[in-house]
Amino acid sequence: MPTTYYIVLSFVLFLIGTAGVLVRRNALIALMGIELQLNGGNLAMLAFSRELGDLKGHVFAFFIIALAAAEAAVGLAILVALFRGRQTVNLDEATLLKR
Amino acid sequence: MNAGGATAVDQVVFWVLAVLTTFFAGFTITRRNPVTAVMSLVATFFCLAGIYASLSAHFLAVIQVLVYAGAIMVLFIFVIMILNREEVAPFSIRPLRVLGVLGGVYLLTKLVDVVGVGLPEAAPGVTPDGFGTVAAIGEVLFRDFLFPFEAISVLLLVAIVGGVVVSRSHQKEVAAVEAADYRHQIEELAHHDYPGEPEAPTPGHH
Numbered sequence: 001m002p003t004t005y006y007i008v009l010s011f012v013l014f015l016i017g018t019a020g021v022l023v024r025r026n027a028l029i030a031l032m033g034i035e036l037q038l039n040g041g042n043l044a045m046l047a048f049s050r051e052l053g054d055l056k057g058h059v060f061a062f063f064i065i066a067l068a069a070a071e072a073a074v075g076l077a078i079l080v081a082l083f084r085g086r087q088t089v090n091l092d093e094a095t096l097l098k099r
Numbered sequence: 100m101n102a103g104g105a106t107a108v109d110q111v112v113f114w115v116l117a118v119l120t121t122f123f124a125g126f127t128i129t130r131r132n133p134v135t136a137v138m139s140l141v142a143t144f145f146c147l148a149g150i151y152a153s154l155s156a157h158f159l160a161v162i163q164v165l166v167y168a169g170a171i172m173v174l175f176i177f178v179i180m181i182l183n184r185e186e187v188a189p190f191s192i193r194p195l196r197v198l199g200v201l202g203g204v205y206l207l208t209k210l211v212d213v214v215g216v217g218l219p220e221a222a223p224g225v226t227p228d229g230f231g232t233v234a235a236i237g238e239v240l241f242r243d244f245l246f247p248f249e250a251i252s253v254l255l256l257v258a259i260v261g262g263v264v265v266s267r268s269h270q271k272e273v274a275a276v277e278a279a280d281y282r283h284q285i286e287e288l289a290h291h292d293y294p295g296e297p298e299a300p301t302p303g304h305h
Contacts, residue, residue, distance in 0.1 A: 001113045006154065009117050011210055013124055013147075015203065020128030022196055028133050028179060032140050035171070036124055039147055046156045050230075055239045058231060061159050062240070065166050066251045070258035072171045076178045077266035083182045084268065 006047035014040030027082070027089045031075050038068045112153055120146040133179045137172060144168045156231045 013036055020033025042061045049057025083089055086096075123143040130136040144167040151160040229235045240248055 001109055001153070005113065005117070006150070008211055009120065009150070011207060012121055015207060016121070016124040016128060018203065019200065022199065024128060026133065028175070028182075029128060029130075029136055032127055032136060032175070035140065035167070036127065036143070039144070039167075042159075043147065043150065046151055046154045046159060049156070050154050053230070055230070055235055056243075058156055058159055058236050059240050059244050061156070062162065062236070063244075063247060063251055065159075065162055066255060069166055069171060070254055072174055073258050073262040074265065076174055077262035079178060080181060080266040089182055 003047045003051040007044055010040045010043035010047065012040075013037075013043060025090050025092055027079050027091050027094070030091060031072065031079070034075070035068060035072065038064055038071075109153070113150070116146050116149045116153070120150065134176070137175045137179065140175075141168050141172050144172075154231075158231060158233050158236050 017033040017036030017038075017040060020036065021030045024030050024033065042064050045057040045061045045064070049055065049061075079089055082094055086093065088094070120143055123139045123146065126139040127136050127143060130139065144163060148160040148163040148168075151157075151163055
């Protein structure tokens with residue numbers, strides 16, 4: 001398949017992820033949106049990597065997956081800490097730094 | 100649409116996987132129940148692994164299944180188990196955000212325009228032999244990207260420590276401090292005389 005199709009799919013995936021982060025109140029689902037965004041980026045990396053016949057894109061996608069694992073671990077830990085302190089995972093109620 | 104050098108099988112596989120990926124991704128962010136959302140996220144990642152394989156990125160496809168559908172999803176499930184809460188109003192839609200979505204849609208059409216013009220319609224020719232295999236990626240990874248690779252290992256270590264420190268419960272520590280205090284008081288009492296006993300029979304005992 002032409003690279004263009006893969007790039008459009010990666011846009012769509014990134015957009016869905018962004019919508020999830022912006023619109024959802026549940027912090028867990030916002031984190032899932034971030035994972036979708038990272039996967040959209042990965043897909044673009046791999047598509048261009050095949051287009052150019054260069055394996056560097058694969059290496060960067062590998063790094064992004066490792067980064068996503070670290071991000072998920074720390075993000076979920078923050079969620080657990082938030083839940084301990086405020087008894088909520090609602091992002092609209094986590095306003096401690098606003099005041 | 101004429102897809103250049105792609106065979107019919109390639110096209111069918113791509114379209115099925117692309118539609119499934121988009122569907123499950125949309126399903127993920129619209130579900131109320133977090134467990135359903137995680138399960139459809141797993142489905143998204145499996146379909147994406149298939150798309151990676153169709154890009155001849157076999158190693159990355161396997162890593163995708165192992166890390167995302169394996170490790171990260173288990174983490175999500177555990178956290179959902181800890182904080183299973185019903186949502187009152189799952190979506191937070193405000194006028195400014197609707198404006199943002201409209202702007203995003205406009206930008207998306209522009210981006211699709213740009214990408215449609217800038218890249219050839221035909222699929223790229225044959226990829227080099229062994230493209231996307233473990234051996235090929237390992238050679239690039241350990242020859243040109245050795246330092247970033249080691250840096251990633253440090254990052255993962257920091258993430259582990261950070262995750263433990265941030266999510267640790269402080270109640271146990273408080274309880275431990277209180278228990279130590281209590282023990283200290285009891286020891287002090289034991290060194291002193293029995294409160295009910297008069298001072299006279301044990302002079303000089305301190």
